[in-house]
Amino acid sequence: MADTVGGSEITVAKAPKFRQTRKGQVRKHIINVKVRNEIGVLARIATLIAGKGYNIESLSVGETHEPGISRMTIEVIGDDIVIDQVVKQLRKLIDTLKVKDITDVPHVERELLLVKVHTPTARARDEVLRIVEIFRGKIVDVSPETYTIEVTGDEDKIDAILQLLKPFGIKEMARTGKVAMRRELFNEENNLD
Amino acid sequence: MSRKGADIVIEALKEENVEVIFGLPGGAIMEVYDALYRDGTIKHILARHEQGAGHMAEGYAKATGKVGVAMTTSGPGATNIVTPIADAYMDSVPIVVITGQVPTHMIGNDAFQEVDIVGITRPITKHNFLVRDIEELPLIIREAFYIARTGRPGPVLVDIPKDITQQFSDVSIPGMEEVKKALPGYKPHIEGNMQQIKKAVKLIMEAKRPVLYVGGGAVSSEAQEELVELAELMKIPVTTTTQGKGAFPENHPLSLRMLGMHGTYYANMAVYNSDLLIAVGARFDDRVTGKIDEFAPDAKIIHIDIDPASISKNIIVDVPIVGDVKIVLRKLINELKRKGAKVMYPEEREKWLEQIEKWKKLHPLTYRNSKKVIKPQYVIEQIYEVTKGDAIIVPGVGQHQMWAAMFYKFSYPRQFLNSGGLGTMGFGLPAGIGAKVGRPEKEVFVIDGDGSFVMTMQEIITAVQYRIPVKVAIINNAYLGMVRQWQELFYDKRYSEVDLSVQPDFVKLAEAMGAVGFRAEKPKEVREVLEEAMKIEDRPVILDFVVDKEENVLPMVPPGKSYRDMILEDGKGTEAETMYLVG
Numbered sequence: 001m002a003d004t005v006g007g008s009e010i011t012v013a014k015a016p017k018f019r020q021t022r023k024g025q026v027r028k029h030i031i032n033v034k035v036r037n038e039i040g041v042l043a044r045i046a047t048l049i050a051g052k053g054y055n056i057e058s059l060s061v062g063e064t065h066e067p068g069i070s071r072m073t074i075e076v077i078g079d080d081i082v083i084d085q086v087v088k089q090l091r092k093l094i095d096t097l098k099v100k101d102i103t104d105v106p107h108v109e110r111e112l113l114l115v116k117v118h119t120p121t122a123r124a125r126d127e128v129l130r131i132v133e134i135f136r137g138k139i140v141d142v143s144p145e146t147y148t149i150e151v152t153g154d155e156d157k158i159d160a161i162l163q164l165l166k167p168f169g170i171k172e173m174a175r176t177g178k179v180a181m182r183r184e185l186f187n188e189e190n191n192l193d
Numbered sequence: 194m195s196r197k198g199a200d201i202v203i204e205a206l207k208e209e210n211v212e213v214i215f216g217l218p219g220g221a222i223m224e225v226y227d228a229l230y231r232d233g234t235i236k237h238i239l240a241r242h243e244q245g246a247g248h249m250a251e252g253y254a255k256a257t258g259k260v261g262v263a264m265t266t267s268g269p270g271a272t273n274i275v276t277p278i279a280d281a282y283m284d285s286v287p288i289v290v291i292t293g294q295v296p297t298h299m300i301g302n303d304a305f306q307e308v309d310i311v312g313i314t315r316p317i318t319k320h321n322f323l324v325r326d327i328e329e330l331p332l333i334i335r336e337a338f339y340i341a342r343t344g345r346p347g348p349v350l351v352d353i354p355k356d357i358t359q360q361f362s363d364v365s366i367p368g369m370e371e372v373k374k375a376l377p378g379y380k381p382h383i384e385g386n387m388q389q390i391k392k393a394v395k396l397i398m399e400a401k402r403p404v405l406y407v408g409g410g411a412v413s414s415e416a417q418e419e420l421v422e423l424a425e426l427m428k429i430p431v432t433t434t435t436q437g438k439g440a441f442p443e444n445h446p447l448s449l450r451m452l453g454m455h456g457t458y459y460a461n462m463a464v465y466n467s468d469l470l471i472a473v474g475a476r477f478d479d480r481v482t483g484k485i486d487e488f489a490p491d492a493k494i495i496h497i498d499i500d501p502a503s504i505s506k507n508i509i510v511d512v513p514i515v516g517d518v519k520i521v522l523r524k525l526i527n528e529l530k531r532k533g534a535k536v537m538y539p540e541e542r543e544k545w546l547e548q549i550e551k552w553k554k555l556h557p558l559t560y561r562n563s564k565k566v567i568k569p570q571y572v573i574e575q576i577y578e579v580t581k582g583d584a585i586i587v588p589g590v591g592q593h594q595m596w597a598a599m600f601y602k603f604s605y606p607r608q609f610l611n612s613g614g615l616g617t618m619g620f621g622l623p624a625g626i627g628a629k630v631g632r633p634e635k636e637v638f639v640i641d642g643d644g645s646f647v648m649t650m651q652e653i654i655t656a657v658q659y660r661i662p663v664k665v666a667i668i669n670n671a672y673l674g675m676v677r678q679w680q681e682l683f684y685d686k687r688y689s690e691v692d693l694s695v696q697p698d699f700v701k702l703a704e705a706m707g708a709v710g711f712r713a714e715k716p717k718e719v720r721e722v723l724e725e726a727m728k729i730e731d732r733p734v735i736l737d738f739v740v741d742k743e744e745n746v747l748p749m750v751p752p753g754k755s756y757r758d759m760i761l762e763d764g765k766g767t768e769a770e771t772m773y774l775v776g
């Protein structure tokens with residue numbers, strides 16, 4: 001409708017209008033970070049993520065082929081938009097060289113699991129051994145009462161074997177957290193992370 | 194040549210052309226103070242509290258654009274300067290803070306005056322360093338300055354263990370190439386993507402109701418010339434944040450002055466009803482936007498900022514341009530000109546500008562003056578007059594800060610030095626001292642609150658010692674006024690713990706500290722004492738303005754509300770049905 005606004009002729013609509021605010025989906029993100037291996041760099045990264053109120057699900061750090069450069073894989077559950085913000089702020093840190101959220105790009109991810117299972121009977125030992133073979137794992141330590149098993153794989157595989165081993169009784173376990181890497185795509189130039 | 198670590202520190206500071214250090218010595222930093230003394234070429238201002246030293250460094254940096262330097266000892270010296278570091282972080286102020294640390298072998302042992310200041314300041318510095326080896330000492334100091342002043346500026350802390358300042362080395366001071374090479378992960382973006390700039394040009398030419406929204410980034414990149422050119426070329430009205438003040442002259446016909454919580458009616462109306470918002474070096478702070486989903490609800494947004502992490506942080510923008518504001522604006526103007534700088538809808542644009550003029554006439558910034566009591570706004574107006582609008586204004590935090598922002602008109606960048614992001618009471622006096630040290634040719638007026646002033650008032654002694662002639666106008670309402678105002682408006686006048694009626698006699702206090710004091714209790718005395726104060730050039734002056742106790746800062750957008758809920762200067766709401774172009 002036409003109306004006067006402060007005396008001039010301009011169309012006025014009366015119902016309040018709202019700015020589009022995007023809310024991201026909350027899900028697990030995998031972020032790769034290449035850092036200079038300086039004192040305090042881990043603290044800086046952890047402080048930044050904690051500052052957003054997010055908990056780090058897993059984090060693995062190790063050296064790369066370049067001297068003085070380490071690579072981290074960080075798993076964190078959070079809102080897509082906030083994670084995008086986290087990535088930008090990680091990039092701003094002086095000691096980070098490259099930061100990439102690889103959740104939505106083709107990538108390989110692996111995790112190593114060590115798990116000590118209760119195997120007091122011959123039958124239990126047989127069954128556990130069979131499961132380990134199916135999952136291409138290894139028995140790395142044996143005692144009269146237990147098997148200690150090593151398996152690598154993606155999250156689904158690790159979860160699956162744990163599910164199968166649970167009924168025997170898990171005495172102890174440790175997971176390394178993920179390491180992840182983008183898949184090399186053919187005929188794509190800039191494929192480095 | 195082999196020399197002590199402490200001498201290397203001074204050498205590196207000289208390489209950075211440091212002319213003044215603000216600080217206070219103690220055990221862990223004594224070697225550096227000894228080197229400073231022996232060298233004798235860098236001026237040092239002895240603050241009376243490290244918080245004072247930190248704000249002085251900030252004031253110096255904000256006034257000059259150079260890196261401010263502060264120095265403290267370990268432990269309590271270091272923790273005392275945490276607030277100024279946080280303040281500098283929030284307002285992107287380039288400062289380097291050098292702290293002494295206990296000797297390397299004692300770190301982590303809870304040694305005397307040991308505190309993990311690197312850990313404490315990690316989330317509030319752009320970067321910080323603990324020096325572990327004398328060989329890297331000069332490189333680290335130069336890196337600190339480089340990081341502090343480039344990209345989005347910010348505070349950098351360098352923590353130096355005492356043993357490192359005592360060791361000897363012949364390490365040389367590295368050149369800039371070496372500094373950059375040592376920071377492979379630090380590449381401050383500056384250029385701005387041309388594709389994005391082209392998109393922005395299209396939006397600007399097609400806009401019917403554009404507004405420029407300018408923040409502190411425009412000041413730190415010195416972009417005032419480009420801003421005026423862009424605004425005039427495309428006839429775009431300009432509003433600034435408190436941090437952006439002076440980046441666009443407030444007496445320019447296209448100026449809408451300040452927006453946000455205590456912005457002008459016409460700035461907020463213009464932003465609310467705009468169809469294109471061009472944000473320049475601003476970060477959509479909640480004090481600016483109010484309720485975010487009702488902020489400029491009909492506008493497309495172009496956001497120019499040097500910090501990629503500022504973009505789409507608080508608000509989703511349509512055309513982000515990462516780059517130095519000055520460089521990007523220059524490219525934008527060139528591209529606009531190349532396209533003929535056409536306004537596609539000239540009629541609508543004319544109407545828009547007319548509409549803004551009407552808003553300006555309808556609700557200008559005003560207040561009701563009185564013959565009986567001094568109105569705080571009147572004091573600011575009088576300061577504006579006696580200083581001919583040319584003084585650097587440094588406020589504390591509270592109502593007086595907002596009145597200073599509203600009733601002094603700013604015409605050049607770095608004229609309003611304000612603790613915007615952190616809102617630190619006690620910032621005013623020391624920051625004003627730092628500003629005066631950096632810009633001795635300018636009149637520096639600290640406009641302080643009676644609450645804010647007493648938080649750092651010991652620095653008057655510093656100003657007396659070094660004959661730094663700052664003027665301090667205390668807007669004395671005997672209240673923590675801003676809190677009282679919120680209690681009046683949002684807590685049914687339950688004035689919980691805001692009474693400051695027990696106060697020192699500020700005139701006697703001034704005299705006791707070696708400054709000059711004046712008091713005005715009646716409106717007609719305001720001008721008199723100001724004129725007296727202007728005659729004093731060798732000492733600080735404290736002016737105690739006893740003002741109307743319950744005056745409110747208006748207009749106001751209540752916290753968390755939209756511009757539509759603005760309370761106007763008469764205490765009433767906006768006439769919602771007729772004021773909005775955008776529903």
Ligand SMILES: Cc1ncc(C[n+]2csc(CCOP(=O)(O)OP(=O)(O)O)c2C)c(N)n1
Nearest residue numbers: 591592593616618642643644645673674675
């Ligand atoms: C260090 C600090 N403590 C508390 C606050 C909260 N605060 C904001 S404004 C204000 C009142 C300021 O009083 P005064 O300096 O007298 O200024 P007025 O509002 O009266 O002009 C307070 C307590 C703050 N901003 N900073």
Ligand SMILES: [Mg+2]
Nearest residue numbers: 642643672674
């Ligand atoms: Mg007060």
